[in-house]
Amino acid sequence: xxxxxxVRFENVSKRYGALTVLDNLNLDIGRGEKVxxxxxxxxxxxxVLRMLMTLEAINDGVLWVDGEPMTHMMQNGKLVPATTKHMxxxxxxxGMVFQSFNLFPHMTAMGNCIEAPITVLGxxxxxAEERAAELLxxxxxxxxxDHYPSQLSGGQxxxxxxxxxxxxxxxxxxxxEVTSALDxxxxxxxxxxxxxxxxxxxLTMLMVTHQMGFAKEFSDRVCFFYQGKICEQGAPAEIxxxxxxxxxxxxxxxVLEAG
Amino acid sequence: xxxxxLAVMLAATLLLIALLSANPEYRLxxxxxxxxxxxxxxxxxxxxxxxVFMALVxxxxxxxxxxxxxxxxxxYIEIFxxxxxxxxxxxxxxxxPQFGVFLDAFLVAVLALGLNIGAYGAEVVRGAxxxxxxxxxxxxxxxxxxxxQMLRRIILPQAFxxxxxxxxxxxxxxxxxxxxxxxxxxxxxxxxxxxxxQSTLKTVPVFTLVLLLYLAISLTVTIGMRLxxxxxxxxxxxxRVA
Numbered sequence: 001x002x003x004x005x006x007v008r009f010e011n012v013s014k015r016y017g018a019l020t021v022l023d024n025l026n027l028d029i030g031r032g033e034k035v036x037x038x039x040x041x042x043x044x045x046x047x048v049l050r051m052l053m054t055l056e057a058i059n060d061g062v063l064w065v066d067g068e069p070m071t072h073m074m075q076n077g078k079l080v081p082a083t084t085k086h087m088x089x090x091x092x093x094x095g096m097v098f099q100s101f102n103l104f105p106h107m108t109a110m111g112n113c114i115e116a117p118i119t120v121l122g123x124x125x126x127x128a129e130e131r132a133a134e135l136l137x138x139x140x141x142x143x144x145x146d147h148y149p150s151q152l153s154g155g156q157x158x159x160x161x162x163x164x165x166x167x168x169x170x171x172x173x174x175x176x177e178v179t180s181a182l183d184x185x186x187x188x189x190x191x192x193x194x195x196x197x198x199x200x201x202x203l204t205m206l207m208v209t210h211q212m213g214f215a216k217e218f219s220d221r222v223c224f225f226y227q228g229k230i231c232e233q234g235a236p237a238e239i240x241x242x243x244x245x246x247x248x249x250x251x252x253x254x255v256l257e258a259g
Numbered sequence: 260x261x262x263x264x265l266a267v268m269l270a271a272t273l274l275l276i277a278l279l280s281a282n283p284e285y286r287l288x289x290x291x292x293x294x295x296x297x298x299x300x301x302x303x304x305x306x307x308x309x310x311v312f313m314a315l316v317x318x319x320x321x322x323x324x325x326x327x328x329x330x331x332x333x334x335y336i337e338i339f340x341x342x343x344x345x346x347x348x349x350x351x352x353x354x355x356p357q358f359g360v361f362l363d364a365f366l367v368a369v370l371a372l373g374l375n376i377g378a379y380g381a382e383v384v385r386g387a388x389x390x391x392x393x394x395x396x397x398x399x400x401x402x403x404x405x406x407x408q409m410l411r412r413i414i415l416p417q418a419f420x421x422x423x424x425x426x427x428x429x430x431x432x433x434x435x436x437x438x439x440x441x442x443x444x445x446x447x448x449x450x451x452x453x454x455x456x457q458s459t460l461k462t463v464p465v466f467t468l469v470l471l472l473y474l475a476i477s478l479t480v481t482i483g484m485r486l487x488x489x490x491x492x493x494x495x496x497x498x499r500v501a
Contacts, residue, residue, distance in 0.1 A: 055397050092403050102398035106416050116402035119412055161398075168402060 004067035006031045006172060006204040007052065012061035014047055014228075021047050023228040025061070029172075034198060034205040036215035036236070039225035040251060045208045048225075049174045052206070053096045054087055065090050066171060092120075095170035099177040101157040103149040109136060109160045110145040113167045121168070128167070135163035138200075139193050155186030159193050166197065173197070175207035187211070194218070212255055216240050224248045262485050269478040276471050285464045288455055292465075295451030296472050302368050302437045302447065303476070307430055309373025314380030322385060323406070332381070339378035345439050347371040352443045368440040376433045383425045387418035420491045427484035431477050448472060 005028040014022040022044045029035050037045040050056040051063065054070070062079060063071045070090040072079040082090075103112050113132035117123040123131075136145050139159035149157050158178055165173060175194065179187040191214050198205060198218060209215050215222055216236040223233040224245070232245040243249045279285040313335075320332035339347065351367045362370070391414050399409040441450035452469040456462055 053397075053401055055400060088403055088405070091400075094401075096401040098394060098398065098401075100394050102392075102394035104395065104398070104413055104417075106420075115412060116404060119408050120403050120405075165401065 004064065005029055006033070006066055007206070008062075008064035009048070010062045010064065012051065012063060013059050014044070014051060014056060015059050021228055022051075025228075025230070027223070027230065029204055029206060032202055032204055033221065034219045035207070036219040036222045037206070037208045037225060038210070038212070038215060038222060038251070039231075043225040044228040045225045046176055049096065049176050049206060049208055052172075053094060053174060054091055066093055092168070093171045094174065095165035095168055095172070096174040096176065097158070097161050097165055097178045099180050101149070101154070101161045101181070103157055103161055103164070105149050108146050108148055109141060109152070109163075112149070112160055113164045116164075117167050132163065132167055135166050136160070138196065139163045140189075153186060154182045155189045158182065158190045162190075162193055162197070166201070170203070172204045172206065175205065175209070177208050177210065179209070179211060210255070212240065212252070224251065226251075262482060262489075265478060265482045265485065269475060269482065272471055272475045272478060276468065276475065279464070279468065279471075282464075284461065285468060288461070288465055288468055291451050291455060292448060292468055292472060295446055295448035296476070298446060299434070299437045299448040300476060302365070302372065302440060302445075303430070303434050303480075305369045306372040306376065306433055306437070309369060310376035310380050310429070310433065311426075313374060313377030314384045317377065317381035318384035318388065319410075321381065322388060323410075335374075336378045336381050339374050340382075344372060344375045344436050345442065347375055348439055348443055364440070364443050364445050367443060368437070368445055372433060372436055372440075375436070376429050379432075380426065380429055383422050383429065384418070387422035387425075388414060390421055391417045420488070423484055423488040423491060427481060427488075430480045430484065434473065434477050434480060 007027075007029040009025045009027040012022060012025045013020065025048070027048075037048060039045045047056060051058050052065075058071055061071075062069050068090060069079060069082070070087060071082055073082045073086045074080075103109075104115065107115060110129065110132055113135060114123075114125065114128040117128040117131065118125060133142065133145065136142055139162055141156060141159055141163070144152060144156060144160075149160070152160065162178075178194070179190050182190065191211065194205075194207075194214075195218060197203065207215075207219075219236055221233060222236045222239040224231045224239060224243075224247070226247045232239065232243060232248045239248065240252065243252060280289050317332045317335055320328045321336070324332065348367060348371045351362060351371050352364060355362060395413055395417065396409060399413045404413070437447055438449035440447050441453065446454075448469060452465050456465045459465070
């Protein structure tokens with residue numbers, strides 16, 4: 001089972017009515033690999049993460065996580081659509097951070113980080129708080145643990161959201177344009193936290209980003225999406241230094257020009 | 260600030276009642292009217308409890324129940340919203356006995372008004388639930404919560420804050436509709452007033468006092484709801500925009 005990649009998209013398609021968002025996607029993400037997804041808006045890149053988090057159902061294909069099918073399950077040697085129970089068991093391995101933070105506004109930073117460990121994992125409160133305190137310390141927010149999200153800056157909220165996701169001990173972390181809603185001066189603090197967890201945790205990381213500098217320096221591989229397909233992928237040095245595809249080149253030029 | 264204004268209004272109303280009662284013309288009616296007011300408050304409180312319970316059950320059933328349950332819930336909501344509360348009272352009190360079911364007038368009052376306001380409340384609850392940002396559901400899914408856990412821990416607490424002001428409206432509506440129970444023999448505030456008016460023909464003192472007593476009850480409800488809103492919106496004030 002361990003020779004299977006951490007995530008495998010096998011002929012996965014996603015359609016909204018007549019609109020094909022992802023067209024027959026095949027993509028493997030290795031264990032511990034850090035992959036950045038870039039591309040113009042509407043290219044389907046966020047959909048890739050949302051399908052993996054089970055926020056969107058897929059129309060075709062199979063999604064594999066950690067050697068097991070997630071969207072399907074084995075029954076008498078055949079793949080059948082997964083039950084909610086099966087999906088939840090596999091989904092436990094995945095954590096996600098959103099563009100708009102989505103912290104629970106009626107709970108403090110600490111409350112956000114212990115909610116799911118207690119209700120979902122059945123952890124004792126003291127144990128969950130201890131772990132959450134460590135994580136909030138790691139994201140540099142020990143002093144803010146009793147603050148409500150409305151009392152925190154965007155950058156601080158996003159760092160709490162990262163701590164909250166890590167509190168569930170995922171094997172895979174998804175980052176969906178996590179700095180896009182932030183004021184420019186707050187982007188750095190969030191990226192720094194992501195760098196840190198990349199170093200300190202043995203996580204497979206998949207991120208959709210517009211921060212080309214960060215993608216270049218942080219990821220093992222960059223995938224350029226265009227119109228629902230992977231147009232080009234490779235090592236960051238290659239994609240950013242010497243893109244083969246005309247579309248990639250156009251996109252990078254446009255992005256770099258915008259600064 | 261709103262609460263202070265409301266509190267001043269309530270104090271003024273009570274003061275006015277006290278001042279009027281100093282006049283023997285008015286004082287005469289106070290004991291009887293207060294007796295009626297107690298019954299009005301009792302029906303309001305019990306009706307409110309039933310209404311909140313029914314609203315919550317009906318809204319959740321309509322949103323998340325299997326098809327037959329959804330039908331059942333929609334039927335309840337439409338029947339009790341779509342017919343007059345007075346007719347509902349009459350039906351339970353005068354029609355059910357024809358089928359051998361005899362209910363106490365007080366029970367009928369609580370049942371009919373609670374179910375009636377509960378039907379309106381169901382739509383309030385449903386609206387509040389669907390107004391919670393989609394991102395909150397998604398975050399809860401990403402934390403691998405079950406549907407029940409999401410509702411109980413994430414969605415309902417936030418919806419609760421949004422539904423307090425409309426519930427305030429409904430409770431005041433409830434206070435006022437309790438006057439209908441005077442038509443099924445219950446001696447509430449309105450019943451007492453009519454009785455006294457008919458026997459003494461002192462229309463001005465009787466109905467002035469009744470007006471002020473209803474106002475005092477409604478203002479108390481409003482103040483209570485504002486306090487509840489203040490407490491519940493902790494942390495939610497700014498985040499709701501995001």
